[in-house]
Amino acid sequence: MSPRRAPGESRAAILEAARTQFAEVGYQHATIRRIARVAGVDPALVIQYFGSKDDLLAASLQMPVDIAALTAGIEDHPDLGTELVRRALAIWESPPVRAALLGMLRTGMSHQRAGDVLSALLQRSVLGVVQRYATGEDATFRAALVGAQMAGLAMGRLALHVPELAEASIEQLANAVGPTVTRYLTGDLAGAHPPRPRS
Amino acid sequence: MSPRRAPGESRAAILEAARTQFAEVGYQHATIRRIARVAGVDPALVIQYFGSKDDLLAASLQMPVDIAALTAGIEDHPDLGTELVRRALAIWESPPVRAALLGMLRTGMSHQRAGDVLSALLQRSVLGVVQRYATGEDATFRAALVGAQMAGLAMGRLALHVPELAEASIEQLANAVGPTVTRYLTGDLAGAHPPRPRS
DNA sequence: GCCCGTTATCAACGCGCGTTGAGAATATGA
DNA sequence: TCATATTCTCAACGCGCGTTGATAACGGGC
Numbered sequence A, B: 001m002s003p004r005r006a007p008g009e010s011r012a013a014i015l016e017a018a019r020t021q022f023a024e025v026g027y028q029h030a031t032i033r034r035i036a037r038v039a040g041v042d043p044a045l046v047i048q049y050f051g052s053k054d055d056l057l058a059a060s061l062q063m064p065v066d067i068a069a070l071t072a073g074i075e076d077h078p079d080l081g082t083e084l085v086r087r088a089l090a091i092w093e094s095p096p097v098r099a100a101l102l103g104m105l106r107t108g109m110s111h112q113r114a115g116d117v118l119s120a121l122l123q124r125s126v127l128g129v130v131q132r133y134a135t136g137e138d139a140t141f142r143a144a145l146v147g148a149q150m151a152g153l154a155m156g157r158l159a160l161h162v163p164e165l166a167e168a169s170i171e172q173l174a175n176a177v178g179p180t181v182t183r184y185l186t187g188d189l190a191g192a193h194p195p196r197p198r199s
Numbered sequence C: 001g002c003c004c005g006t007t008a009t010c011a012a013c014g015c016g017c018g019t020t021g022a023g024a025a026t027a028t029g030a
Numbered sequence D: 001t002c003a004t005a006t007t008c009t010c011a012a013c014g015c016g017c018g019t020t021g022a023t024a025a026c027g028g029g030c
Helices: A009-029 A032-039 A043-050 A053-060 A067-071 A080-092 A095-108 A112-130 A136-159 A170-186 B009-029 B032-039 B043-050 B053-060 B067-071 B080-092 B095-108 B112-130 B136-159 B170-186
Strands: none
Touching: A009 A032, A009 A043, A009 A053, A009 A095, A009 B009, A032 A043, A032 A053, A043 A053, A053 A095, A053 A112, A067 A080, A067 A112, A080 A095, A080 A136, A080 A170, A095 A112, A095 A136, A112 A136, A112 B136, A136 A170, A136 B112, A136 B136, A136 B170, A170 B136, A170 B170, B009 B032, B009 B043, B009 B053, B009 B095, B032 B043, B032 B053, B043 B053, B053 B095, B053 B112, B067 B080, B067 B112, B080 B095, B080 B136, B080 B170, B095 B112, B095 B136, B112 B136, B136 B170
């Protein structure tokens, strides 16, 4: 009636269920029991394999995306930012990536560990590109700006389902947001007029 | 030893404690018992006053900021976006505003009600300004873009404490992000070159 | 001085949670 | 075939949660 699964299969099922549940309902409602039910497994097995719920979360948040590939050959494009946004938006369409990203967003706002992972991801995934054009502390500032812009976009499009962002085409958003990213990467950030002395 | 408080005082204390706790630890860990303890009150009193934890959350998320005042007279400034970002960042320094905003961010990612409140706030607070320069569905798209940019900024600066954003001065961030907002409000969003037919 | 609505406390409820430890079922290798 | 390791289930634990209903303390109006 219930033939035993192949070795490693249950573990994989748990991990996948955890990813989707963390993404869909957040840390609080993605209970061990719920994840186990989705995976078709006993709750105790989840603990047996992953040790604790927190460890399971950590295992679930591994970003299944090759950042190097995401940014490879990008300097050949005339508009750097637009191409970058286009690639990012395209990769977000992939269910595993979307799940991991949503998991980070849903969880990272209220869970220390996921928050660290999230902000590290924002920095790391952008810093590589930035450092081809800027150096030193300027580079990390530029990376943080790009990260903030992309995080806001992900939040609106994927998590909150703001209609204007969720239903827009990749090309439309790339055209709208791309120049912003280009400017954060390579533009002048000090402003046209320096900070006014008064008022 | 424990003189009874003035009428309405306990209610206010509960509300304030709820705001700070939702902001600091998110919906899950901001338990009724914890909020009650911070407010110096019995947990049952919290329910008595607010009905349920969800109702308490709704009451806590009322944005204590006059959006009209925030954007008043803004069209006099040469750089619209920079001034808008400057004002927003300044208002975020206020503890009550910061608490409400953090509460929305921390909670909105995993709680339907707060998510709706958050995305409504993003749209509403910007739409007023946008509609002075754009019309129709273009206006809501522009508002969504500004909202996403500001949400990402709030997330990095207030919630995740990304050092480059959290420690930057208001002026520095206004100069960096301002032009982006200006462009989202009034610029050309279709891109310099229209979407290429191939590749 | 008494009454009554407001303000507050207390003990308890049922529930779902993460986690544990014992042990059953199944595969593996000699 | 039999031991042995792996995979999995089961029942139960202690805990903190949101919420409830009875009941106590207080304060203003007659």
